[in-house]
Amino acid sequence: MRFHPFSVLSVLTFRPLSGLATPFASHWDDLREKHTWNSVPENWQNLGHPPADTTINLHIALKAKNENALINSLTEVSSPGHPKYGEHLSREEVAELVAPPSDVLELANAWLEHHGVYPSTISTKHGGSWLTLTAIPVSKANELLSASYQLYQHIGTNDTVLRTLSYGLPAALVEHVQCVAPTTHFGFPRTPWQEPLMRRGGATTEQTQGTVLGGDPGTVLSSRDQGVTPSSLRSFYKTSSYVPLAAGWNMLGAAGYLGDYPSPEDLRQFMNRYRVDATSETYRVVQIQGGGYDPSSPTIEANLNMQYTSAIAYPTTHIFYSTGGSDTLGDPFINWLDYVLGLWSVPQTVSTPYSLPEYRIPLDYATHVCNLFAQLGARGVSVLFSSGNDGIGHGDCLVQDSSGKSQVQFLPTFPSTCPWVTSVGGTMGYNPEIAASLSGGGFSVYFPRPSYQDDAVPTFLLNLGGQYNGLYNPEGRGVPDIALQAMHFPIILKNRRLKVSGTSCSTPTAAGIISLLNDYRISSGKAPLGFLNILLYGICLEGLNDITSGSNPGCNTDGFSAVPGWDPVTGLGSLDFERLVAILSR
Template sequence: MRYHPLSVLSVLVFTPLSGLATPRPFASHWDDLREKHTWNSVPENWQNLGHPPADTTIDLHIALKAKNENALIDALIEVSSPGHPKYGEHLSREEVAEIVAPPSDVLEFANAWLEHHGVHPSTISTKHGGSWLTLSGVPVSRANELLSASYQLYQHIGTNDTVLRTLSYGLPAALVEHVQSVAPTTHFGFPRTPWQEPLMRRGGETTEQTKVPGRDPGTVLSSRDQDVTPSFLRTFYKTSSYVPSAAGWNTLGVAGFNDDWPSPDDLRQFMNQYRFDATDATYRVVQIKGGGYDPSNPTHEANLNTQYTSAIAYPTTHIFYSTRGSDTLGDRFINWLDYVLGLWSVPQTVSAPYGIPEYKVSPDYATHVCNLLAQLGARGASVLHSSGNDGVGRGNCLVQDSSGNSRVQFIPNFPSTCPWVTSVGGTTGYNPEIAASLSGGGFSVLFPRPSYQNNAVPPFLLNLGGQYNGLYNPWGRGVPDIALQAMRFPVVLKNEPWVVSGTSASTPTAAGIISLLNDYRISNGKAPLGLLNVLLYGICLEGLNDITSGSNPGCNTDGFSAVPGWDPVTGLGSLDFERLVAILSRW
């Protein structure tokens, strides 16, 4: 089976709209609609609750394509490539906005279309160089007319989260090729937490606990395994002797969704037990779009993220972003990106251990989000996402395509498959460090292989031969990029000890180490690392520990195997901080 992946870098032929400067001549265009995206049925694990109340309103984000769709990625690669004259010259908010701005006549056309449908200009805000139109408080009846949609309420089975979505939407024919995406529309899944079943230690024993509602269980770990503590991680990855000196300028951002938030009391108790020289560690909370924060009711995910980024990167400034977005408030991930990209200065490192199966994401939404993540990289942020905890996929991996036909397919996670983030897999053990069987890995169907992987990925495919033909896209972006310890991480939750496993543990560990590398560069008058992948597959390759054993079974198969060089289980390997510092000191 041959795949034809959608390229985020593909350039559509642009038809000038010059001369269409007033609403009146446009009227004949509005009734000629074209489908933008459609699901054939309600996505799995969601149930239809029917139409919302008549007075319901919704906030809409309309993303317009840039006048030069390649310009952003070109600039990102330039500032991320050692040896290029522009290496390290990350772009300002205004410079990025200028690059992603749409043609002026397309913006005029879009505004005329909105005016025709009665959307008052006062409810429209134009952001990011005009590439992003936010419509506030649009009546659902008007949104249905505007997008040829049928918004209804849907509830997620298991979490009881309720969202306002449509199974299909369209746009005027003259505009459809110039709009990247409209959200929220057909994207049901917000970022989910890809982690393992938590285990609680009682009286020295490790016992399986009740499944956390709404979260998929993972492999139950053996009580014979040794806990992975901050002191072990700092020694193993060689950060323990480094003392940060740019804490006032270097920031580590922690993304929080799904009403996940941490507890400062738990952080204090965790540090008292595992890093007593950092008991004053803290974080600042930014609540986005009404995001909640109740430190008396923390979650494993948020505590795991803040406790391990803090334990590795202390005393680096930490910001926890609590983002809301469901029902009428739009998409959580886009709300977070909207806020961060609007900042004058973005955090130099971001830990975001969330993801959903790529096949559940519409191509237009995925491309839009990936482009926004590229903007973060161009601004100088190193963004790390977890590769997931299901190996090559959970269950029988029967996936329904856009035509309604089902087929077996390995299932990578998005946004990990976006080429402009660093995907983090999982390892376990030491001497040697091996792949954790849960480590998500594979090849994107939506995004083609980026140029920085052209030397690393083909050797693996050549050795793989015809095994698994038709189950994966050999031309797709390969994940993960790196992998770190992921098993048996102690955390403190509501003053009680728990042990959790998964790439939601390896991701904050990696983010803490990358934040220290950014501290080193900033304290020496150099630019932060920004997009990591060009470095990892290039000059920093010698600063990684190659993982050559283990596999990631799934989809009723043995999955891929870790081998010398890059592989879709552990990527390029784990991080060696001291070697990376030595390499980066020369650039």
């Protein structure tokens, strides 16, 4: 069986331009399709047209004049041995790298003015690569994009979004625009624990009889007697004896979206129980684009993220980002990236335990968001994403191939598949540490294998042989990159003690350890690690614990197996802090 890229996307092959010599004479009504869904995406239902006075914020991303410049710079500053290693770029330097050609920016503004969208409603950012149209009528958005924005509700969460099933752009502009959002991207980071549209990494739990911390019996989520505590993680990954020295300069960010909030009171109780020297731990909250903050209504995901990053990296400065972005407020990932990329001083490490099935995301959107993460890497940020909790895929994994025929395809998750983030899978057990069966892994359909994986991934594929031919993309970026403990983590939620499992557990653990490595670097007068993967697949490989047993079943198959070396279950293995410090001190 041949592998076929998913065809739920329909992106036209664009006609080459004859040039931009007479851009303002372009026929703005000569539109070309940019992206179309063949049908309403799974788990969504159409509620019809919005009220006539509805407005929307549109984000238009223009391609850089030199599309290779950003990745070239990211590679240079992230590669030990390169003369520019560690010389991370400023906000202005990144903006210059991603700036579009000036005539394209003029062309885009002329198109908008032709449709009655004037400069007072347009914000130009990041070297002109982002145009944000604020509060324009939906009728105007439909006219601009040949779209049909309607209200859609997710079956299960009842979340409602304003989206269109297709959109287009003028022929003179279409190949210069990376994407427009929100348009056809339906997935966003808000789902119930049990059903993934955007799957939270820690979405597996067990319901048993437990104890409310006030002493009263109550039903809580629990499992093994003790679970994997911060002290056991710190011992196993060898961070217990390290005392941070750059806590005032080193920052660790935890991302939350659309109503995921942590509780400072729950954090205090967690530290009282699991790290008594850190009971004074606090965090700063940054609210982005309508992101709220109600500590009286905390969620499992946000508490898990904050409690474990804090317990590992205390007393490092912690920031919780609460980001909005549904309906008229735009896209959550883009809203968060817009804010962080606009900062003069960025957090050195970010934990983001969210993921979506890659095939449910428009290619133009995924490419744009991935490029934004590359910009963060160039700024010196280590970005970690969970690889998901469904092994190689959830359910029967039936998708349409390029001929329209349904067939099984393994389902990797995004943003984990973006080559410019670090994907974190899951393990369990001690001596030996083995793969957790829920650990998401596989190969991207959208993103080709990056050069830093050229020595690791082909070895696995050679040994795999013909197994699963046609079910995955052997030329794609492999995930995860690393894997850490993911099972039976105790947390505190609303005065109750729970236990949860998933890569939402392994991701903040990994982020806490990386933050300590950044502390070591900064306190030694060196640059933070920034984009991690070139290091991990290179000089830091000997600082990882190879995981060689276990598998990640899914899609009604046995999944991939953990083997010596890299594998699409546990990546390169787990982190050994002491060995990594020794390597980084050379």
